[in-house]
Amino acid sequence: MPKIKESNVAEILKIHENGKINVASNAPIKDYETLSQVYTPGVAKVCQAVEADPALAKKYTIAGNTVAIVTDGTAVLGLGDIGALAGLPVMEGKAALFREFGGVNAFPILLDTKDTDKIVETILHIAPTFAGINLEDISAPRCFEIERRLKAKLNIPVFHDDQHGTAVVTLAGLLNALRVIGKNIENVKIVINGAGAAGIAIAKLLLAFGARQIVLCDREGAIYAGRAGLNPEKTLLAALTNKRKLSGDVNKILAGQDVFIGVSAKDVLTAAAVQSMNKDPIVFAMANPDPEIRPELITDSAAVIATGRSDYPNQINNVLCFPGMFKGAFAARATDITQAMCLAAARAIAACIAEKDLSQDNIIPSVFDKNVAENVAAAVAAAWQKHGREK
Numbered sequence: 001m002p003k004i005k006e007s008n009v010a011e012i013l014k015i016h017e018n019g020k021i022n023v024a025s026n027a028p029i030k031d032y033e034t035l036s037q038v039y040t041p042g043v044a045k046v047c048q049a050v051e052a053d054p055a056l057a058k059k060y061t062i063a064g065n066t067v068a069i070v071t072d073g074t075a076v077l078g079l080g081d082i083g084a085l086a087g088l089p090v091m092e093g094k095a096a097l098f099r100e101f102g103g104v105n106a107f108p109i110l111l112d113t114k115d116t117d118k119i120v121e122t123i124l125h126i127a128p129t130f131a132g133i134n135l136e137d138i139s140a141p142r143c144f145e146i147e148r149r150l151k152a153k154l155n156i157p158v159f160h161d162d163q164h165g166t167a168v169v170t171l172a173g174l175l176n177a178l179r180v181i182g183k184n185i186e187n188v189k190i191v192i193n194g195a196g197a198a199g200i201a202i203a204k205l206l207l208a209f210g211a212r213q214i215v216l217c218d219r220e221g222a223i224y225a226g227r228a229g230l231n232p233e234k235t236l237l238a239a240l241t242n243k244r245k246l247s248g249d250v251n252k253i254l255a256g257q258d259v260f261i262g263v264s265a266k267d268v269l270t271a272a273a274v275q276s277m278n279k280d281p282i283v284f285a286m287a288n289p290d291p292e293i294r295p296e297l298i299t300d301s302a303a304v305i306a307t308g309r310s311d312y313p314n315q316i317n318n319v320l321c322f323p324g325m326f327k328g329a330f331a332a333r334a335t336d337i338t339q340a341m342c343l344a345a346a347r348a349i350a351a352c353i354a355e356k357d358l359s360q361d362n363i364i365p366s367v368f369d370k371n372v373a374e375n376v377a378a379a380v381a382a383a384w385q386k387h388g389r390e391k
Contacts, residue, residue: 016089016092019092020089020092020093020095020096021092021095021096021099021107025038046060046061057128058131058333062105062129062130062131063128063129063130063131064131064330065104065105065131065330066104066105066106066107066129066130066131066132067098067104067105067106067107067130067131067132067133067134067326068106068107068109068123068126068127068129068130068132068133068134069091069094069095069098069106069107069108069109069134069136070109070111070119070123070133070134070135070136070138071084071087071090071091071108071109071110071111071135071136071137071138072084072110072111072112072113072114072119072137072138073085073086073087073110073137074114074137074138074139074142075137075138075139075140075143075162075196075197076090076137077090077137077288077289078265078287078288078289078290081139084110084111084112085110087110087136087137088108088110090136090137091108091109091110091136091137092108094106094108094134094136094161094322095107095108097319097322097323098322098323098326100323101319101323101324101367101372101373102322102323102324102326102327102373102377103323103327103373104323104326104327104330106134109126114142116142116145116146119138119146120146120149120150120153123146123150124150124153124154127154127156130156131156131157131326131330132156132157132158132159132326132329132330132337133150133154133156133157133158133159134159134160134161134322134326135147135150135158135159135160135161135162136160136161136162137162138160138162138197139196139197140196140197140200140233141231141232141233143160143162143163143197144163144197144200144233146160147160147163151336155335156335157326157329157330157334157335157336157337158336158337159322159325159326159337160197160201161318161321161322162197162198162201163197163198163200163201164201164205164321164337164342165318165321165322165325166198166201166202166263166286166316166318167198167201167202167204167205167206167342168205168320168321168325168342168345168346168349169316169317169318169320169321169346169349169364170202170205170261170284170286170316171202171205171206171209171343171346171350172320172345172346172347172348172349172350172364173284173306173314173316173350173363173364174206174259174261174282174284175346175347175350176350176353176358176363176364177282177284177303177304177306177363178282179355179358180303180304180358180359180360180363181280181282181303181304183258183280185206185209185210185211186210186211186212187212188211188213188258188259189213189215189256189257189258189259189278190206190211190213190214190215190257190258190259190261191214191215191217191250191253191254191257191259191260191261192214192215192216192217192261192262192263193217193250193260193261193262193263193264193268193269193292194217194218194262194263194264194265194287195216195217195218195223195234195237196263198263199216199218199261199263199264200216200233200234200237202261202263203216203237203240203241204237204339205339205342205343205346207240207241208339208343209343209346213243214240214241214242215241215242215246215253215257216234216237216238216241216242217249217250217253218234221247221248221249221250221252221253222242222246222247222248222249222250222253223237223238223241223242224238224242224245224246224247225238225239225242225245226238226245227247250268250269250273251268251269251270251272251273252273254269254273254274254276254277255273255276255277256276256277256278257277257278257281258277258278258280258281258282259281259282259283259284260274260277260281260282260283260284260285260292261284261286262283262284262285262286262287262291262292262293263286263287264287264292265287265292266287266290266291266292267290267292267293268287268292268293269283269285269292269293270293271293271297271298271301274293274298274301274302275301277301280303280304281301281302281303282302282303282304282305283298283302283304283305283306284305284306284307284316285305285306285307286306286307286308286316287308288308288309289309291307291308291309295307295312303360304360304363305360306363306364313361313362314361314362314363314364315364315367316364317364317367319367320349320364320365320367320372320376321345321349321376323373323376324345324348324372324373324374324375324376324377324380325337325341325342325345325376325377325380327373327376327377327380328341328345328376328377328378328379328380328381328384329341329380329381329384331377331381332380332381332382332384332385334380334381334384335389336389337380338383338384338387338389340383340384340386340387341380341383341384341387343383344379344380344382344383345376345379345380347379348372348375348376348378348379348380349364349365349372349375349376351375352365352369352371352372352375353365
C-alpha cells in the first residue's frame with residue numbers, strides 16, 4: 001500500500017471549499033424545445049403519469065436512485081456529539097463516495113433535533129423523494145429504535161451504515177483472515193470491544209454467519225447475562241454471547257482468545273494482552289482515527305492485523321459495502337435491506353481477493369477495486385430475489 005502523504009489543514013480545507021458535491025442536470029437545456037420538455041409545459045405530462053401510477057416516479061424522477069444520508073450529528077466519526085451542521089462535511093463525503101463507487105445519487109439531510117420521535121417523523125415525511133435512507137452518525141442506543149421504526153413504516157431500503165456497513169466489511173475481512181491462518185469461524189473465540197452501534201451489529205452478523213463463541217465488551221468490561229445496567233440491546237446480546245460469563249476488562253479476558261475486534265477507542269489494548277491470545281491471533285483494531293493499539297507494537301505477535309486507516313494494510317472501510325449495497329437493492333427493487341443481503345455482501349467482498357492473492361497483508365480488497373461494488377450489488381440483488389423481506 002502506498003504511503004499516504006499527511007495533508008495539512010489548509011490543503012484539506014481547500015478541497016472542501018464550497019462543498020464536495022453539487023446538483024447537475026441529466027438533461028442539458030440548450031434551446032426552447034428542450035426547455036419546454038424539461039420544464040413547463042412538457043413536465044406536466046410526467047406529473048400526470050406519476051399521479052396515475054406512483055410507481056413511475058421510480059423511473060422518471062430521482063426517487064428511483066437517490067439516497068438520503070440522514071444525521072443528527074450525535075456520533076460523528078471519533079468526534080462524538082458535534083451537532084448536525086459540523087457533521088455535514090462527513091455527509092457530503094459520503095454522498096461523493098456513493099456516486100463515485102456505486103453510481104448512486106445521494107444527498108445529506110441534517111436534522112436539528114435529537115428527539116427520536118421527531119427524527120422518525122421527519123424522515124417519514126421526506127421519504128417520498130428518495131429510493132433509500134442511509135442513517136449516519138446517530139448515537140446508540142437511539143439509532144437502533146430509529147432504524148427499527150423506519151423499517152416498519154417505510155417500503156424503501158433503510159440502512160444504518162455505522163451498524164451494518166461496518167459489520168459487513170468486518171465479517172468479510174475476518175473470513176479472509178481466518179482463511180490465511182487456517183481456522184474456521186465456528187471454532188474461534190472472538191472478543192469485540194465496543195458495544196455501541198458497530199459492536200452490537202458486528203456481534204449479530206457474526207452470530208448469523210455461524211460464530212459460536214463471542215464476548216462483547218463495553219467500558220465496564222465484559223457483558224454477560226444478568227450484569228446490572230445493560231440497555232435492551234446489550235441485554236439481548238448478553239443472552240446470546242459469553243456463555244462462560246467472563247468478567248473484567250478486555251485486556252484481562254483476551255487470554256486464550258483467537259480474535260480481537262475493536263470498535264472502541266485508541267490505546268485501550270495492550271501488547272501483553274495480544275501476546276496472551278491463542279496461536280496466530282487476529283487483531284482488528286478499527287477505532288478511528290487512532291486504533292486500539294498501533295500495529296507496529298504487535299507485528300511480532302499477531303498473525304493478521306487490520307485497522308480502519310488507509311496508511312496501514314487491510315483497511316476495514318465501509319465504502320466497500322454501502323455503494324454496492326444500495327446499488328443492488330435499487331436494481332432488485334428491494335423494499336428493505338435484510339440480514340441475508342448483508343451476509344451476501346460480506347461473502348462478495350471477501351471473494352474479491354483470490355485464494356492465490358491472500359496474505360497477512362492482503363485480506364480485504366482496495367476501495368478502488370471497481371469489481372467490489374459490482375459484485376456486492378449482484379450478490380445483494382440475488383439475496384433479495386431469493387429471500388425477500390425477512391419476517
